[in-house]
Amino acid sequence: MRPDDVLRFGGRALTSARGRTWLMLLAMAIGVAAVVVLTALGDGARRYVSNEFSSLGTHLLVMLPGRTETSGAAPPLVGGTPRDITLEDVRALQRAREIRLLAPIVVGSAPVSHKQLERESTILGSTAAMLDIRNLELASGRFLPDDDLLHAAPLAVLGAKLKQHLFGNQPALGEWIRLNDRRYRVIGVLKPMGESIGVDIGDVAIIPAASAQALFDTESVFRVLIQADGRERIGQAKAAALAIMKDRHNGEEDVTVITQDALLATFDGIFQTLTFSVVGIAAISLGVAGILIMNVMLVSVSQRTAEVGLLKALGGRERQILWLFLVEAGLLSLAGAALGLLLALAGVWGLGRTLPELPLVVPPWSIAAALLVSLGTGLLFGVLPARRAARLDPVFALNRR
Amino acid sequence: MIRLEGIERLFQVGDEQVHALRGVDLTLEAGEYVSLMGPSGSGKSTLLNVLGLLDRPNAGRYWFEGIDTAELAEERRADLRRDRIGFVFQSFHLIGRLTARENVELPLMLAGIAPAERHARASKVLDALGLEDRADHRPDQLSGGQRQRVAIARATILEPALLLADEPTGNLDKHSSADVMRVLEELNQSGLTLVVVTHDPEVGERARRRIHMEDGAIVSG
Structure with missing residues (x-):
């Protein structure tokens, strides 16, 4: 049999039985669309939670001077007071590859005045990186410039x-x-926000770290905020920071780096649960789609037993008959999958408009899985009954109508 | 051309074994015109299916054009059905979505013949059966007699040696019946071996050789 004849025969079979074909297309399209839309939703929820957590600062480490650990050893005889962390230390830390962002914090309190008005406020000395690390947002103007750490610019x-x-x-x-x-000089104003690192961020003036040190006449840094280069590098970032500080402080480990372990553990738990739910949703919708397709295909092929019998009587070989049904099922599956993908894209677009806060992206693997299932079940359940019919006694097949 | 020896065919119906054919011996010469008659359940359709290689006997031997069919693989049997045997059924068995011409072309399609040649050959056969202006009609637009003639065109397009007709006039009125039988007999006169299963004595009487069956055995002929 010629391939073009096989294609034409299958195409004719599909286009002539319009009601049945539409039913099967619908079943497949709904199956494919369900898989893609549901996984996009699940994945969107996962991303949403992930984003929310990282804005809470899960990647954040905080370095402070002094050792807070209690050790069983006798109190050291020399070097009892820990050394301060300086801006030079901060500059050295910036070179660590595991650290993405780094912001020193110098804290003090001072009266802030403009003309006759005055207010006692918290003064934070920091750098440009603080904006990203703390997820601060500007209402107007710009944040501190990203220039030399030691330059005490008169900006606020x-x-x-x-x-x-x-x-x-x-x-x-x-x-x-x-x-x-x-x-x-005022160069920016922050958006109204809540507290951050225990400071009411609405009632602060943020100035360059070096300016704050000059203002409060100190050489030391109160805290260093460190953002690791990814969640999985938090441990490495901590080790690198400690190593650099130990090296600079004559081999003495006199700083403490705090990670947000409890937060991280919670996050991991939620993230894992969400991942499992996405996989579960995908698996169930794939299963439902498969069964839907299977049923329609089974009914469709069983209705055509007489045709199979006729083809056998006319001298069609078993393999030829199978091939005819396989191609028909393949055409149907492809059309159904295409329709389903269109439906899914429309669905995802609509959902994106109604739930703008959810980052909806169709995961490519879900498209692949949906296509595989529609083609797989379509072919399998198009061919299994056809094979049964092709093996059937043609006499019996012919007499069923 | 055809030789059957001791053909047995058993069917399992529930717990019971039904003996559809018992010890059938039969020889058909090329160009013969044979009717198979008998009450329903006498085994005449089963015998026709065995002759047409649609059914395999449980015992006995069957030579078709000198070939021992018991040893043939299913694929070879399919090829023989396509090239050497034509079937005509009581209920026509035309595919409803295809035109008359496309139905006639089916065996050629299965044989892998190119569309242009198929078209020409189908036209020739349809013309010979007076269906030239019905070629592009679908079966539901044809009368019963016309449908059966399309089915005959399909059965004979590959110029088989044997034409098997199972109650070919069973669904037709008197006029169409006579018409269809005339077509079949013309084909027989041009050398085709014709076997007609019927329980209509009027149809059966037309054949030169009449075989009567009862309870799965040939009683006369």
Whole structure:
């Protein structure tokens, strides 16, 4: 038999039995669409949770001076007081490959004034990296410039509450404010936010770390915020930070690095559960799709037993008859899968519009799985009954109508 | 051309064994016109299916054009059915979605013959049966007699040696019946061996050789 004849025969069989073909296409399309849409939803939920957690700062490590661990050994005789962390230390830490972002924090309190208005506020000395590490957002202007760590520029970014207190509804950008007796130019205002690292971020002035050290007349850094290069490198980042500090402090481990272990463990648990649910959803929808397709194909081929009998009587070989049904099932599966994918894309698009906060992406593996299942079940359940019919006594097959 | 020796065919129906054919011996010469008659359940259709290589006997031997069919693989039997044997059924067995021409072309398609040649050959056979203006009609647009003539065209397009007709007039009125029988007999006169199963005596009487069956055995002929 010629391949073009096989294709034409299958195509004709599908297009002539329109009701049945549409039913089968619908079954397949719904199956394929269900797999793709449900996995996109599940995966979207997973991504959403993952994003929320990383904005909570799961990648974050905090370094502080001094050892907080209690050791069983006798108290050291020399070097009892821990050495401070300096901006030079911070600069050295920046070179570690495991660390993506690094922000020193210098904290103090000072009166902030503009013209006649004054307010006692928290002053944070930091760098440009703090914006990303703490997920701060600007209402206007810009954040601290990403320049030399040791450069004490007279610049300030104000928290929303502090800006409101000093300027009311007047624009603050470009104005000069006074901290103690030093003058700083306002270059940005933060969006209203809650607390961050235990500080009410609405009521702060953020200035460059070196400026804060000058303001408070200190050489030391209160904390260093470290963001690891990915969640799985948190341990490495911690080890690298400790090693660098030990090296710089004459072999003495006099800093502490805190990771957010409890948060991480919770996150891992939730993430794992969500991954399992996505896999479960995919498996169930694949199964349902398969059974749907199987049923329609079984009915369809059983209805055509007489045709199989006729083809046998006319001298069709078993293999030829199987081939005819295989190609027909393949055509049907392809069309059904294409229709299903269109349906799925439309569905995902619609869901994306109704649930904008969910990052909906169709995972490529789900498309592959859906196609495999529709083709697999379509072919399997198109051919199994056809094979039974082809093996059937043609006399019996012919007399069934 | 055909020789049957001691053909037995048993069917299992529930717990019972039904002896559809018992000890059938039969010889058919090329070009013969034979009717197979008998009451229903006498085994005439079963014998026809054995002759047409659609059914395998449980015992006995069957030579078709000198070939011992018991030793043939299923694929060779399929090829013989396609090339040497034609079937005509009571219920026509035309495929409803295909036109008359496409139905006639089916054996050629199974044989892998190119569309252009198929078209020409089908036209020739349809013309010979007076169906030239019905070639592009689907079976549901044809009368019963026309349908059976399409089925005969399909059965004979590969110029078989043996034509087997199972109650070919069973679903037809008197006029169409006579028409179909005339077509079959013309084919027989051109050299085709014709076997007609019927329980209509009027149809059966037309054959030169009449075989009567009862209880799975040939009683006369």
